[in-house]
Amino acid sequence: MSAGVELVDVTKRFGGNTIVEGINLAAAAGEFIVLVGASGCGKSTTLRMIAGLEAVSGGRILIGGRDVTAARPDQRDIAMVFQNYALYPHMSVAENMSFALTLTSAPKDEIRRRVGEAARILGIEDLLDRKPRALSGGQRQRVAMGRAIVREPSVFLFDEPLSNLDAKLRAQMRVELALLHRRLGKTTLYVTHDQVEAMTLADRIVILERGVIQQIGAPAEVFNRPRNLFVAGFIGSPVMNLFEGRLVSPDTVELPGAQVRVRLSATISAPAGKAVILGIRPQGLLLGADAGPRLRMRVKVAEFLGTETVLNGTLAGSGETLTASLNGDHGALADREVELAVDPVHTHVFDAETKLNLIQPEKERSDETT
Amino acid sequence: MAMTPAPHSSARTAWFFILPAAIIMLAAGLYPVISAIRLGFYDWSMGTPWAQARWTGWTSFQIVFGDPAVWRSLWTTLKFAAVSVSAEMFLGVALALALEGNIRGMAFFRTLFILPMMVAPIAVGLTWRYLFDAQFGPINALLAVFGVAAKGWLADETLAFAAIIVSDIWQWTPFVFIMVIAGLASIDSSVLEAARIDGARWWTLTRRVKLPMIAHVLAITLVMRLIDAFRVLEVIYVLTFGGPGDSTEVLSMYIYKTAFIGQKLGAASAISVLLLAVVMFLTWLALRMSNPLADGENGQ
Numbered sequence: 137m138s139a140g141v142e143l144v145d146v147t148k149r150f151g152g153n154t155i156v157e158g159i160n161l162a163a164a165a166g167e168f169i170v171l172v173g174a175s176g177c178g179k180s181t182t183l184r185m186i187a188g189l190e191a192v193s194g195g196r197i198l199i200g201g202r203d204v205t206a207a208r209p210d211q212r213d214i215a216m217v218f219q220n221y222a223l224y225p226h227m228s229v230a231e232n233m234s235f236a237l238t239l240t241s242a243p244k245d246e247i248r249r250r251v252g253e254a255a256r257i258l259g260i261e262d263l264l265d266r267k268p269r270a271l272s273g274g275q276r277q278r279v280a281m282g283r284a285i286v287r288e289p290s291v292f293l294f295d296e297p298l299s300n301l302d303a304k305l306r307a308q309m310r311v312e313l314a315l316l317h318r319r320l321g322k323t324t325l326y327v328t329h330d331q332v333e334a335m336t337l338a339d340r341i342v343i344l345e346r347g348v349i350q351q352i353g354a355p356a357e358v359f360n361r362p363r364n365l366f367v368a369g370f371i372g373s374p375v376m377n378l379f380e381g382r383l384v385s386p387d388t389v390e391l392p393g394a395q396v397r398v399r400l401s402a403t404i405s406a407p408a409g410k411a412v413i414l415g416i417r418p419q420g421l422l423l424g425a426d427a428g429p430r431l432r433m434r435v436k437v438a439e440f441l442g443t444e445t446v447l448n449g450t451l452a453g454s455g456e457t458l459t460a461s462l463n464g465d466h467g468a469l470a471d472r473e474v475e476l477a478v479d480p481v482h483t484h485v486f487d488a489e490t491k492l493n494l495i496q497p498e499k500e501r502s503d504e505t506t
Numbered sequence: 507m508a509m510t511p512a513p514h515s516s517a518r519t520a521w522f523f524i525l526p527a528a529i530i531m532l533a534a535g536l537y538p539v540i541s542a543i544r545l546g547f548y549d550w551s552m553g554t555p556w557a558q559a560r561w562t563g564w565t566s567f568q569i570v571f572g573d574p575a576v577w578r579s580l581w582t583t584l585k586f587a588a589v590s591v592s593a594e595m596f597l598g599v600a601l602a603l604a605l606e607g608n609i610r611g612m613a614f615f616r617t618l619f620i621l622p623m624m625v626a627p628i629a630v631g632l633t634w635r636y637l638f639d640a641q642f643g644p645i646n647a648l649l650a651v652f653g654v655a656a657k658g659w660l661a662d663e664t665l666a667f668a669a670i671i672v673s674d675i676w677q678w679t680p681f682v683f684i685m686v687i688a689g690l691a692s693i694d695s696s697v698l699e700a701a702r703i704d705g706a707r708w709w710t711l712t713r714r715v716k717l718p719m720i721a722h723v724l725a726i727t728l729v730m731r732l733i734d735a736f737r738v739l740e741v742i743y744v745l746t747f748g749g750p751g752d753s754t755e756v757l758s759m760y761i762y763k764t765a766f767i768g769q770k771l772g773a774a775s776a777i778s779v780l781l782l783a784v785v786m787f788l789t790w791l792a793l794r795m796s797n798p799l800a801d802g803e804n805g806q
Binding site: 187188189208209210214215216218219220222223224225226235236239240283287 | 697700701703704705706710715719
């Protein structure tokens with residue numbers, strides 16, 4: 137059975153430092169939530185508080201509607217997969233997977249059945265007699281997941297489970313994790329600093345900075361409608377281009393350094409002349425488009441990645457860093473100056489003071505008009 | 507032109523660097539052992555030139571192995587080592603488990619606790635001799651407070667044996683403590699957290715996770731303590747000199763008496779070979795149980 141997880145004003149302080157500040161989050165039963173943020177943002181601490189490995193300094197944690205704030209880790213009906221696998225080195229794979237069940241005095245037949253089933257799901261049936269030291273990184277991670285599955289918990293917690301794997305294996309395990317979640321349908325809270333994992337696995341992403349939630353939303357939502365400058369800079373690869381500018385009309389921003397005016401995809405209800413930060417996704421810069429104003433880019437490095445080319449350089453006039461992601465092979469553009477048109481769909485405008493996105497989400501805008 | 511050294515050349519370079527250390531190790535480790543064994547084949551006493559030492563072949567070994575006193579002292583050594591090392595291992599592990607947490611002031615307490623290990627064994631012997639003194643010793647004085655009659659600790663065979671064990675435990679439990687606390691500190695904390703999530707409480711966590719994970723540390727500690735317990739001399743020399751009777755006469759004490767009182771260095775060397783064989787056998791046995799030199803059990 138799957139159970140929802142609810143955090144109500146959860147806070148964590150170490151001495152005088154506040155690591156997590158008043159987090160409110162409700163994960164529905166069966167939902168895959170990814171907590172993402174830079175190192176030290178409090179995402180792992182939040183997960184550890186849900187697991188019961190860290191005491192909360194304030195607030196409540198509910199799992200399946202039951203208040204587990206003061207409950208021991210084993211009483212929370214959760215299982216956790218750690219970054220470094222945390223396998224018992226002196227036990228075989230089968231013993232690792234069955235350890236929790238042996239502590240509950242489960243019948244031997246039942247333990248054997250559950251271990252066998254989990255091993256079959258993860259394709260590790262041949263490894264059951266081996267010790268962890270005789271396994272590769274990917275196999276160890278599978279065993280760690282197997283140990284979690286065997287317990288048949290209501291909630292799975294993953295703490296950067298793929299960080300120790302190489303890029304190829306990480307991509308493979310990511311797919312397996314997605315399939316596993318679809319198969320088991322258990323509520324999953326997953327911590328990572330890798331936005332690719334966040335974007336591909338999550339039903340909803342929670343972006344944290346300095347212990348505060350910056351935005352909660354579906355992957356497409358946080359990518360297309362970043363709530364603030366931090367989310368805009370954190371989600372998306374290559375990272376969003378950000379330029380200081382000012383609003384000259386409700387749908388136009390001028391970049392004084394580059395002496396260019398950029399049209400937006402929406403109108404903004406702010407006075408003309410307001411200082412703003414214009415964000416343009418690298419994918420929103422187009423080579424050879426006919427209409428509209430152009431940004432002149434001095435290309436320093438052109439990285440051909442197979443299906444696209446990432447141009448790294450500076451904006452002519454202001455010298456600000458500029459990155460463009462173009463379809464196809466444009467390796468020949470290195471060390472040249474190019475003109476790039478801006479696709480308004482990929483533009484974002486942030487208040488220079490509050491750092492909040494000034495382009496209102498569709499729903500809110502339609503609310504305003506009614 | 508780039509030069510790629512041939513494999514045999516790099517092996518020779520490796521030997522060149524390793525050889526000095528290897529020679530020193532062999533000289534410092536193997537030479538005394540070989541000398542001790544060689545001495546067993548000669549009749550030689552202190553003060554006579556080595557050139558006058560008489561080759562006796564296996565005679566010393568035959569005499570020694572037929573001597574009941576040798577086997578009696580070996581038995582005393584075995585009893586001493588078994589009781590003291592068992593107690594030290596148990597107490598050391600228990601204390602390390604109790605004091606491993608990050609409690610305020612614990613660092614000071616840990617330092618205080620390992621002080622006995624730093625005291626010279628002769629001083630330990632003298633201290634305990636005073637403590638166990640039948641007339642002036644604080645132990646009897648303390649017992650008198652509770653109405654217990656004074657005991658001749660070092661005059662009674664059983665009590666004297668207990669006394670040397672107590673002094674050994676007092677001095678060497680800290681060694682076990684340090685080793686175990688270092689071992690516990692090296693355990694990956696996430697493994698312990700995984701065990702907590704799995705439902706392991708303190709006792710299960712200790713018995714099924716922590717202790718098996720430091721089995722290699724326990725094995726090496728046990729070997730080191732056994733080797734030391736079999737070679738113990740100074741404390742017993744000062745405390746009881748093997749008495750009363752021969753109740754505390756461990757093998758090394760008997761070797762000492764044979765060599766320096768009996769002036770039979772050949773026979774003493776022959777007994778040393780016996781001691782060496784016993785210690786090597788026990789070391790092999792302990793390492794077979796959990797070899798710290800084999801690939802890391804703890805390795806993730």
